[in-house]
Every structure is written in structure tokens, then in C-alpha cells.
Amino acid sequence: MAHKTPITELAQEWLRLDQNPDTRQEIQTLLDNNNTTELEARLRNRIEFGTAGLRASMEAGFSRMNDLTVIQATQGLCLYVLEHVKDAKERGVVIGHDHRHHSNDFARLTAGVFLSKGVKVYAYKDLVHTPMVPFGVKVLNAACGIMITASHNPKKDNGYKVYWENACQIIPPHDDGIAQMILDNLEPWVWDYKSFENPALVDPTEELVPQYFEQVGQLCTAKEANAASETKFVYTAMHGVGYPFAKMVFERFGFKPLIPTKEQVLPDPEFPTVAFPNPEEGKGALALAFKAADEAGASVVFANDPDADRFTIAEKQSSGEWILFTGNQIGTMFACSALENWRSSGKSDAKVAMLCSTVSSSMLAKIAKVEGIHWEDTLTGFKWIGNRAIDLEKEGYNVIFGYEEAIGFMLGDIVRDKDGVSALGCFAQLAARLYKEGIKISEYLDTQYKKYGYFASANSYFICHEQETIDRIFNKMRFSGSPQADETGQFAFKPLYPTHIGTHKIANVRDLTLGYDTSKPGGVPTLPVSASAQMITFYLENGCVFTLRTSGTESKIKYYLEVTSTTLEEAESQAKEIEAAMCAQLLEPEANGLQYRVSA
Template identity: 90%
Template sequence: MATKAPITDLAKEWLRLDKNPETRKEIETLLEGNKTAELEARLRQRIEFGTAGLRAAMEAGFSRMNDLTVIQASQGLCLYVLEHVKDAKERGVVIGHDHRHHSNDFARLTAGVFLSKGVKVYAYKDLVHTPMVPFGVKSLNAACGIMITASHNPKKDNGYKVYWENACQIIPPHDEGIAQMILDNLEPWVWDYKSFENPALVDPTEELVPAYFKEVDSLCIAKEANAASETKFVYTAMHGVGYPFAKEVFERFGFKPLIPTTEQVQPDPEFPTVAFPNPEEGKGALALAFKAADEAGASVVFANDPDADRFTVAEKQASGEWILFTGNQIGTMFACNALDNWRSSGKSDAKVAVLCSTVSSNMLAKVAKTEGIHWEDTLTGFKWIGNRAIDLEKEGYNVIFGYEEAIGFMLGDIVRDKDGVSALGTFAQLAAKLYKNGTKISEYLDSLYKKYGYFSSANSYFICHEQETIDRIFNKMRFGATPQSDETGRFVHKPLYPTHIGEHKVANVRDLTLGYDTSKKDGVPSLPVSPSAQMITFYLENGCVFTLRTSGTEPKIKYYLEVSAATHEEAESQAKAIESAMCSQLLEPEANGLQYRQSS
């Protein structure tokens, strides 16, 4: 067993490699103050490169996002792409960044690494929303793409999202290959903050932003009706980059201008009005937008997350209450609207497919079965949805829609990734049509429930920073309170999953960590297995399905639960009861020191 290097040696290695005076000073100060625990947290482990790329707090240390770790990641990615993508040097890389602290520097340093190896670099010098990077990879036939963003994370975080040559986020085995290449190339080759001034670098903004909107125009099918609409829409960019893109799509679709939430419409890396700049977090994150809508006499609020790849909608009811629709509800409305539009276009004979993540609502499967179209679920994340969409296209399908419950929506094939701007324009068109006919969005949703059944979800998360606690919780689900292991640490018994959750009998269990599915004769699940991530799905005899999983980017145990019933009240009542039983029985929050979700 290898001896751990003294933390002072790791600190010296950091200071040898780092050329940023601010982050050098951080480590020097921690050394001078003998802050051993903090040095251990920052230096002992390296930031992990996975299918989500990188994401962490911005500060000094090998486990954090900073100039050095961005350069090291870029070096590994550059060499891996040159080795695995044909003509990569000539095809080049597309780089974009958001408005977060250090995003511009991280983008410049990334560009400098690729330029140093003679790779063509296309870099958006100004702020863009995340979909512009995969759109750029697709349009330019680039070898890969990188977006510097932490999406909806708190202000202290930043991230590094990677797209492969097919313009989809990377999936295994590329993540492992890139991670190893990073470890093999930790010595910085170049530290270039001035790469954007390099004449070899191309800024594709003037070409690609209009090209992007030209493709988004294909989703506009009622421009005259949109122009005549009296529906007022309020918008919040959540202090992110979305407003110029949202404004443009509204103009191109023929609508009257969006009403901005002025306090949140400009990019601001401090996110001064929201602790968690995530529209998913609840009505608190949208309080200012609701206020702006009330003042403007508007009944509909739209929101993008800070990098504008996610989208959500809320509607004011006759009672004055605001309803914030869930990702599943919005996804169902999008899917049904996309199918109606597809059929009205005269293409109804073609093979049509819709996709969603496995933790999303089963209502989409019910819609697909009822309407006679193809449906599939994938692992969580648009990397899986996008790649599967491309595969289905090769099989002759038209994948008209895909979504994940975390308010991510893919409309058509503009990008095989979630896009909050094309989603905004498309949903505005649907809402305007409904309002013209005297129908509220909530009433349209209710009509879909009446047709396909009432589905009620209970999705949330607990915060847990200790991996040991997380592993113990999940292994107790599998092997009971006193699991036995052999000398290698492997559990010696077959999984002994719970037979009941509360009063409800468990029909099947699918464990994508172990690679075990009790519903299959051979016990092998059809979805890919990932031993490095915890994910278990329980299927109850009453039709309830719930999944517990860890997050790839945050210290969370997430759960997704859904019940279908004949009435909304019955579905909601069952969902709440099973959620309570699941949490107390499987997660044991108090005993395990779990913190329930934070809200803004």
C-alpha cells in the first residue's frame, strides 16, 4: 500500500505548477496558517473528470476549478481528441463561456492549450448560451466543443462541459480516456490569457448565431397568430446570459417584446437576488418575476437558468396563485404539442420517436403507446438522450422531442442537447394559441391528464457531503442493516432489496450500480451500468415507480417518485404517502444526518 505524500509536499507541487498569483497566495496563506484540514480538502484529491466534464468551487487546489486544473483538463482533452478523432487538428474545437467569475479566463486558457498544438480554435469571444457550443460543433464539423459554465450552480462554482464530434456531451468510454490523458499530462505546456487575440483563433459568432436562429425559425409555425396575440409574457434570465437570445427568438417568432424582470435580466456573476440561481428550486427563485408579472398584468412567466439551456414556465390562476409547472408537466405538454404539429405538417406516416430520461414521468410512455409512436427512456442526462436520438435517426426515426424532468427540453434536431431558448419560443407559441382559444395552460395540462391518466410526482433531494454515508445508505437498501463482506470488501450475499415500501409491495428492483434487474430472467438491466454512481429504481405493485440516485455534480441524494391514478387527488395522495415511507425507511434522514433540500 502506497504511503500518502505529506500535505506540505502537495502544497509545494501546487506552488511549483501554478502561475496565477491569486491562487498561489491562497495556498501560501493556508500553509503559513498551518490549515492542514483545508489543504487536505483542496489538494489531496484531484477534481474528477467525468461525463459531466468538470464542476467545482473556484479556488486554489487540485480538487477545485482554477487556471491550473482547467489547463490540465484541456491538455488531456486536446491529446485525447487528436488521438481519437480523424482530422481533429483541421476540424478544430469550439469554445464558449458564460458570465461567471473566471469564465472568460478559463476559456482563454483552454483556447491557448489547443492553439499550442496547432489545433484550429473557434471561440465565441462574447457570452453565449450553452447550446451555441454543440450547435457550433455540428455546423462546423468540429472535433469537439467546450463550454465554460456551471449552469445553475451557486456563484462560487464553475464548470467545464465537453461535447464530442457528434455534438453531444461525452459518454463512456471517452470520459475515462480523457481522465487518464489528463493525469498523464499535468505539467502545463502554456499559460496563455491572450489567446483570443491570436490571429489563428476564429470567432464564429457573426456566422453561427444567425445560423442558429435560422434553424430555430423552423419551429415557428404561426407567426401571424403570434403577432396578433395579446398574451403578455414576463421573462427572467436568472442573472444569466439568456436575455439577448430570448429577446431574439421572441422577435423572430413575431411576438410583442418580452417583459423583462429587470433585477435579474443582466448577466451578474454575483447572482444578487437568488442564492440558488435555478428555476427548479421553487417559487422563491421566481418571486421577482411574479412581482413583475403582477405589475404588468401578465399571466405567464418564463425563466431560463443562467446558461439558458433549461427552461420553465409558471402561470397565474384565477385565484391569484402562481402555479410553477414541473419539468414532467412541461415535457408532456411539449411532447403532445410537437406530435400535433408533426401530424398537421402532413408527415404523419413517418416513423416518429420521443425520448426521456429514466427518472422522468411515465406519462410520456403512456402518450406514445396511446398515439402509436416510439418511446424510449435513457439514463439521466442529455448526453444519453442526445446520443440515443442520433442512433434512432440512423434507424429511420424522426426524433421530434426529448426531455429530462430537470427542465431540460430538446425540440427537433437543432442541437441534440437541451436548449432553453428554442424551448421558450416554442412554448410561447403554444401558450398564445391556448389563450386565443380561451384556455389556460393549466387547463390544457388537465385535458392531457384526462386523456392519458393523472400522474403525480414527488421529486426532491437531500444534501450529504460524506461519500461513506451515501455508500452505507445505498448498501443497506441492497444488503440489509448488517451486510457481510469478504476480504476484498465485496458483499457475499445476493442483494436483499426491501419487499415492501410502507404498505406497498415491491414488484421489481433495477440497480444500475450493481447491474442487477429483478424483472429480467438473466438479471441484467437493459440500460448501461455505472458502478461509480449510485442508482436504484423500485417498481411497486400499485404502479408507483421511484428512483434514488447520487448527483454527478453536487453532494446530493436525489429521488424521483411518480404515481398514476384515476384522479389527481388520488395520485397526489399516494405520491405523498409513498414519498414519506420511502424517505423514512430507505434514507433515514435523521439517523444519517441528511439535510433536506435548500430553497432560494
């Protein structure tokens, strides 16, 4: 049995390495009070570096986001980039940060590590929205990029998102390689809070922000009509960095100014008006925006998440009710609009492709089939969508749109990542045209349903902090209780998946954790497999598809369910019925102590 280091030794190692007096004091106080439970939680395991980079609460400890773990991660990343990217020192790195507590310090410390190794550093000294980092990597031909942000997570969290030299988020094997390099270089080389004052550091803001909006402006196809539009748009930045960029994209597209939700428009790391700063969480997060819209006589609300890479829409109906569109619904409307714009551009003879994540709606596949364009799905996360888009471009395709149901949208090739600012401009243009024609956004969506079929989703999540419980739940799905061993003691290759969900028969199962797909020859799936994340998709005989998976950045079991039918009412009814059966049968929330999502 491996020797387990005493927690007091781990605490002393922390105190030896940490140079931040505040986080040193946190551990020292826990040590003085003999709070071994909290010390174990903070120090026993290291924060994991994965394809999402880092994300955790901001506290002292090896498992948290703090100055030390950021420096250690950067040292590993720096050495890995120098080893694997040609001319990395000269090409440099791009660093950006949001407004969260400690984001500025984390960005400075990150820059200091790269500067100490003679690597050129481009750092946005002021706040930027996340897409400016991959945009910077692309334009400057940098070796990598780092964005300090926790996106839409609660205020206690922060994160460290890494982009590779192709301006996409990292994918395997780079994540494992960087993680190992971090472990090999834990002793801090430098602790530099003053790196932004270093004359070797370059702030690319004045060069790159105008270039970014010049390229985003090329997505505008009706500037004169936009300028003449009388449609009023209310906007919330969700206490994040988005408002200056939202204002600029509206100017670039020719619109009259946005109407801001004043309580939420300025950056505030305390997020005082929302428990969860995520516009996807529900109408509660947008209550103040609805109020501002009612007061302004506006029927459309736009929202970005705090780092402005996500985007969502709500519309007031004639009944006075506000409809918050889902990511799948917005994705459908963007896809149809992008296809219309492409065909009107005179380039319709070129090879066109669209992408979405595998947990997004099947409606994009249906649109692609009907319209005769190429479509593919990828694993969840824009790291997969962006990298696949680049691969398809090399094959001669024009990838005009990509999306994931978690309100992330990629329009054109400005960045191969989700971008809530370019999405804002493009959807405002569509909405203005519809309103001029006397068509509501909801009516436009219904037109697409009538053309391609009605698709109803039931997507949500349960909170679960115990990995043992999560593993037990997924093992029960696979093995009807516990893994079945063969005569050698190894797990049987063919799991015992359930045959029915409620009264509905299961036709196929795809398990991207084990690497098994009952619909494929030899049971081998076509999508990449990852044993480190739970993900199972069930295909029912009635056409319903649902996926259950764990989150890479939050303590959640997420599910995505979709049904298609000839009427919206029938699709929604079936979705609710199967959702209830799935939760009761596979997740057993009460027996497993799962907490259902709490609306913002």
C-alpha cells in the same frame, strides 16, 4: 500500504505548477498558517473528470476549478481528441463561456492550449448560451466543443462541459480516456490569457448566431397568429446570459417583445437576488418575476437558468395564485404539442420517436403507447438522450422531442442537447394559441391528464457531503445493513432489497450501480451500468415507481417518485404517502444527518 504524500509536499507541488498569483497566495497562506485540514480538502484528491466534464467551487487546489486544473484538463482533452478524432487539427474545436467569475479566463486558457498544438480554435469571445457550443460543433464539423459554465449551480462554482465530434456531451469510454490522458499530462505547456487576440483564433459569432436562429425559426408554425397575440409574457434570465437570445427567439417567432424582470435580466456573477440561481428550485427564485408580471398584468412567466439551456413556466390562476409547472408537466405539454405539429405537417406516416430520462414521468411512455409512436427511456442526463437520438435517426426515426424532468427540453434536431431558448419560443407559441382559444395552460395540461391518465410526482433531494454516509445509505438499501459476502469473500450477487415500502409491496428492483434487475432474465438490466454512481429504482405493486440516485455535479441524494391514478387527487395523495415512507425507511434523514433541500 501505499505511501501517502505529505500534505506539505502537495502544497509545494501546487506552488511549483501554479502561475496565477491569487491562487498561489491562497495555498501559500494556508501553508503559512499550517491549516492542514483545508489543505487536505483542496489538494489531496484531484477534481474528477467525468461525463459531466468538470464542476467544482472556484478556489486554489487540485480538487477545485481554477486556472491550473482547467489547463491540465484541456491538455488531456486536447491530446485525446488528436488521437481519437480524424483530422482534429483541421476541424478544430469550439469554445464558449458564460458570465461567471473566471469564465472568460478559463475559456482563454482553454483556447491557448489547443492553439499551442496547432489545433484550429473557434471561440465565441462574447457570452453565449450553452447550446451555441454543440450547435457550433455540428455546423462547423468540429472535433469537439467546450463550454465554460456551471449552469444553475451557486455563484462559487464553475464548470467545464465537453461535447464530442457528434455534438453531444461525452459518454463512456471517452470520459475515462480523457481522465487518464489528463493524469499523464499535468505539467502546463502554456499559460495564455491572450489567446483571444491570437490571429489564428476565429470568433464564429457573426456566422453561427444567425444560423442558429434561422434553424430555431423553423420550429415556428404560426408566425402571423403569434404577431397578433395579445398575451403578455414576463421573462427572467436568472442573472444569466439568456436575455439577448430570448429577445431574438421572440422576434423570430413574430411575438411582441418579452417583458423583462429588470432585477434579474442582466448577467451578474454574484446572483444577488437568489441563493440558488435555478428556476427549478421553487417559487422563491421567481418571486421578482411574479412581481413584474403582476405589475404588467401578465399571467405567464418564463424563465431560463443562467446558461439558458433549461426552461420553466409559471402561470397565474384565476384565484391569484401562481402555479410553477414541474419539468414532467412541461415535458408532457411539449410532447403533445410536438405530436400535434408533426401530424399537421403532413409527415405523420414517417417513423416518429420521443425520448426521456428514466427518472422522468411515465406519462410520455403512455402517450407514445396510445398514439402509436416509438418511445424509449435513457439514463439521466442529456448526454444519453442526445446520443440515443442520433442512434435512432440512423435507424430511420424522426426524434421530434426529448426531455428530462430537470426542466431540460430538446425540440427538433437543431442541437441534440437541452435548449432553453428554442423551448421558450415553442412554448410561447403554444401558450398564445391556448390563450386565444380562452384556455389556460393549466387547463390544457388537465386535458392531457384526462386523456392519458393522472400522474403525480414527488421529486426532491437531500444534501449530503460525506461519501461514506452516502455509501452506507445505499448499502443498507441493498444488503439490509452491510454487504453480504459469500464463501469466497466476494459480495453476494443477489442483494437483499427491502420487500415493502410502508404498506406497499415492492414488485421489482433495478440497480444500475450493481448491474441487477429483478424483472429481467438473469437479473441483467437493459440500461447501461455505472459502478461509479449510485442509482436504484423500486417498482411497487400499486404502479408507483421511484428512483434514488447521487448527483454527478452536486453533493446530493436525489429522488424521483411517481404515482398514476384515475384522479389527480388520488395520485397526489398516494405520492405524498409513499414519499414520506420512502424517506423515513430508506434515507433516514435524521439518523444520517441529511439536510433537506432549501428553497431559493
